Amino acid sequence: MTIAKVEPLTTSRSLRGPFDYRLPSEMADLDVGSVLWVPFGRRRTLGVVVGLAEASDLPPERLAEPLEALGSGVPPELIRLGLWVAKEYCSTPARGLQLVLPPGTGASGQRVRPRTELRAEITAAGRSALEGGERLGARQRAALEALRAGEMSARELSTVGADRQVLRRLEARSLLSTRSVRLFRRSTHPSVGASGGRPQLIEEQMQAVARIVAALDADDGEPRELLLHGVTGSGKTEVYLAGVEAALAQGKGAIVLVPEIGLAPQAVARFRARLGDRFAVLHSALSPGERYDEWQRLRNGEASVCVGPRSAIFAPVRDLGLIIVDEEHEASYKQDSDPCYDARAVARQRATESGVTLVSGTATPRPESWLALPRVEMPHRIDGRVMPPVGVLDMCAADPRSGPLHPVTWGALEKVQRAGAKAIVMVNRRGFSPWLICRSCGRNWGCPRCDVSLIVHREAEALVCHHCAYFEPLPSACFDCGSTTLSQSGAGTEQLESLIMERLAPMPVFRLDSDTVSGHGAHARILAGFGEARSAVLVGTQMVAKGHDFPEVTLSAIIDADATLRFPDFRASERTFAMVAQLAGRSGRGKAGGEVLVQTLAPEESSIVHAARHDAAGFLEEEIERRRALHYPPFSHLVRVVLKAEAEDRVDEVAIKLADALSGALPKDTDLLGPAPMFRVRNRHRRRLLMKADRRDVTIAAVGETVERLASDRALRDVAISVDVDPQ
Ligand code: ADP
Ligand code: ZN
Ligand code: ZN
Numbered sequence: 001m002t003i004a005k006v007e008p009l010t011t012s013r014s015l016r017g018p019f020d021y022r023l024p025s026e027m028a029d030l031d032v033g034s035v036l037w038v039p040f041g042r043r044r045t046l047g048v049v050v051g052l053a054e055a056s057d058l059p060p061e062r063l064a065e066p067l068e069a070l071g072s073g074v075p076p077e078l079i080r081l082g083l084w085v086a087k088e089y090c091s092t093p094a095r096g097l098q099l100v101l102p103p104g105t106g107a108s109g110q111r112v113r114p115r116t117e118l119r120a121e122i123t124a125a126g127r128s129a130l131e132g133g134e135r136l137g138a139r140q141r142a143a144l145e146a147l148r149a150g151e152m153s154a155r156e157l158s159t160v161g162a163d164r165q166v167l168r169r170l171e172a173r174s175l176l177s178t179r180s181v182r183l184f185r186r187s188t189h190p191s192v193g194a195s196g197g198r199p200q201l202i203e204e205q206m207q208a209v210a211r212i213v214a215a216l217d218a219d220d221g222e223p224r225e226l227l228l229h230g231v232t233g234s235g236k237t238e239v240y241l242a243g244v245e246a247a248l249a250q251g252k253g254a255i256v257l258v259p260e261i262g263l264a265p266q267a268v269a270r271f272r273a274r275l276g277d278r279f280a281v282l283h284s285a286l287s288p289g290e291r292y293d294e295w296q297r298l299r300n301g302e303a304s305v306c307v308g309p310r311s312a313i314f315a316p317v318r319d320l321g322l323i324i325v326d327e328e329h330e331a332s333y334k335q336d337s338d339p340c341y342d343a344r345a346v347a348r349q350r351a352t353e354s355g356v357t358l359v360s361g362t363a364t365p366r367p368e369s370w371l372a373l374p375r376v377e378m379p380h381r382i383d384g385r386v387m388p389p390v391g392v393l394d395m396c397a398a399d400p401r402s403g404p405l406h407p408v409t410w411g412a413l414e415k416v417q418r419a420g421a422k423a424i425v426m427v428n429r430r431g432f433s434p435w436l437i438c439r440s441c442g443r444n445w446g447c448p449r450c451d452v453s454l455i456v457h458r459e460a461e462a463l464v465c466h467h468c469a470y471f472e473p474l475p476s477a478c479f480d481c482g483s484t485t486l487s488q489s490g491a492g493t494e495q496l497e498s499l500i501m502e503r504l505a506p507m508p509v510f511r512l513d514s515d516t517v518s519g520h521g522a523h524a525r526i527l528a529g530f531g532e533a534r535s536a537v538l539v540g541t542q543m544v545a546k547g548h549d550f551p552e553v554t555l556s557a558i559i560d561a562d563a564t565l566r567f568p569d570f571r572a573s574e575r576t577f578a579m580v581a582q583l584a585g586r587s588g589r590g591k592a593g594g595e596v597l598v599q600t601l602a603p604e605e606s607s608i609v610h611a612a613r614h615d616a617a618g619f620l621e622e623e624i625e626r627r628r629a630l631h632y633p634p635f636s637h638l639v640r641v642v643l644k645a646e647a648e649d650r651v652d653e654v655a656i657k658l659a660d661a662l663s664g665a666l667p668k669d670t671d672l673l674g675p676a677p678m679f680r681v682r683n684r685h686r687r688r689l690l691m692k693a694d695r696r697d698v699t700i701a702a703v704g705e706t707v708e709r710l711a712s713d714r715a716l717r718d719v720a721i722s723v724d725v726d727p728q
Contacts, residue, residue: 005051020056022063033074036066090704090723091339103291115183118154122147126175184293212243215357228361230378232585252321253304259330282308310343328360340724364578368634388588390596390612404491420535427559430513431455433488440483451679512540545583551590562602573607580611639691640727644684645719654719655687665702
């Protein structure tokens with residue numbers, strides 16, 4: 001007898017699988033990874049086979065049989081990976097497994113069906129029927145005539161008047177034959193200047209590729225991880241491509257992770273152009289059908305390279321040989337909802353399990369990677385262009401009446417205009433200005449549902465909450481005192497756009513932020529517009545600092561560079577360094593050279609000083625020492641628990657209860673901080689507990705068990721508890 005161990009895909013935290021089912025003989029060939037409908041209590045549910053056994057602890061008559069097996073299962077190694085994620089991030093097996101299932105399989109999601117097409121071909125009998133003047137209806141004759149030139153689809157044949165019935169009749173008379181062909185839906189994306197051309201690699205690139213090839217060829221058990229530390233513009237993408245081609249030449253597949261597909265249209269287009277049909281892409285902007293088909297193409301080996309954002313780490317690539325994590329410093333590799341997995345950690349797990357080479361590339365490595373990984377350096381830009389000089393502008397000393405842009409920045413923008421070149425201006429805040437204040441009584445406008453101020457959006461003539469999307473019309477007078485002297489302070493992307501447009505007219509100004517890129521393909525269109533313009537300015541949020549390559553840009557400026565430093569977060573410095581260095585990397589990529597200006601209130605801060613010198617190593621050394629002294633990652637592990645509830649007293653009560661339970665359960669060397677208040681979002685009061693641990697696994701297990709016990713207590717159902725391991 002074969003027993004399948006099935007994990008049901010339920011959302012409940014309290015059910016503990018897997019459960020045993022008896023396989024009937026017609027399901028005897030099912031494997032780990034098969035997806036099944038199974039009877040479950042009085043309902044039926046989808047489940048995943050996570051193991052097979054010959055016997056069960058339960059007597060055979062107590063075991064039910066599965067009802068039905070779904071088409072394509074998941075490779076067993078991905079089942080193990082999904083379960084690993086569940087455990088590593090304190091989630092449930094069902095949620096971990098959901099990540100590795102074919103798109104569209106789910107307890108809630110409707111199923112996606114494969115698409116097929118009927119194709120018809122004329123037979124020898126059909127040809128002689130046409131020539132021999134056999135009796136044929138007009139539409140039958142038209143169909144056969146058309147088919148003389150070659151095979152056609154039923155849809156094409158309908159244009160000559162031959163519908164399905166006509167084809168069936170002809171087939172019954174053996175005058176044609178039909179077959180059903182599987183169609184794969186593929187999306188086409190606007191591509192930004194991509195060619196399949198293959199430049200001659202420079203020496204540094206060749207050495208980097210050689211290191212990747214050596215890792216691919218390494219013996220089992222030898223390390224296969226590399227950090228590719230290449231300055232912006234050093235040609236990392238070409239190295240990735242050559243690495244992928246080397247893997248393909250060995251008959252192996254590859255996964256290329258990019259931070260966000262929408263932000264990397266140029267890189268994705270280059271992969272597509274070079275790899276043709278071997279290329280597949282998986283991301284959430286595809287239709288369900290497209291996603292399902294791309295997944296199937298990878299599963300059946302038709303495509304062997306998958307490019308995509310963090311979720312692509314779960315792609316069913318066959319004979320995986322290489323994983324590349326582009327821009328490994330990007331925070332978007334961490335998922336912010338349960339399971340809060342980090343795709344970089346999942347990549348490491350998958351690579352270690354399956355003997356896969358893992359290459360993490362960036363100009364601004366994380367301290368974790370810098371300490372742990374062997375490095376390949378590419379310190380020079382392609383063509384030997386120098387890194388642009390960076391000027392730091394101290395805004396404390398600037399005249400506040402001159403507005404959000406420093407006079408030096410204005411001067412540099414005007415120079416760009418005179419030279420007919422291009423500039424990028426970044427401010428990490430969308431909207432017109434972040435505060436609306438009444439000058440008579442001091443009233444300020446906050447979100448009624450969140451403890452944050454509302455942002456002025458002039459274009460939409462509204463005040464908008466950036467945490468819950470609440471909005472109200474822009475007021476013309478104070479609600480409290482009736483005064484009409486309302487002042488807007490601080491500047492966002494909208495304001496910079498309008499200031500620059502006014503002063504530098506008629507120079508075109510493009511704005512790139514999440515408000516302007518909401519439409520389909522809008523992001524690529526804006527970048528293409530900026531790329532094609534003769535001389536222009538691109539204004540936007542962090543999006544403008546990412547991934548693209550415009551050689552005509554001679555100035556990049558960052559406004560309020562230290563805004564990120566004001567977050568109470570131990571990664572604030574790391575973020576600021578990466579942001580300034582990445583933006584600096586957008587300038588001076590062409591023959592005309594370039595410069596960078598950094599406006600800041602904290603000109604002495606280590607991240608800004610080092611970014612201004614393009615000195616990643618210097619920054620990392622200081623930052624790593626600081627982390628060591630403060631016992632922060634990578635010298636410890638953090639686990640955060642957030643509690644949310646509508647009633648403030650309830651969230652306090654449960655937070656204290658959880659803190660008590662945790663202090664009993666955690667190992668002695670784990671620090672427990674909190675409960676601490678967090679600001680309210682969407683009418684939910686929030687509290688936070690933070691653990692700093694030396695021993696990762698025991699801490700995660702203790703937190704997981706304690707939270708699970710509380711979360712399954714019905715009396716506490718009004719309080720939502722979520723766990724984030726390695727919070728960002
Ligand atoms: P990075 O990702 O390191 O910032 P890119 O991969 O975007 O750099 O490369 C920067 C520019 O250099 C791109 O326009 C790319 O096409 C070009 N490039 C890369 N390698 C070569 C090469 N060997 N010869 C000529 N141009 C190259
Ligand atoms: Zn007022
Ligand atoms: Zn809000």
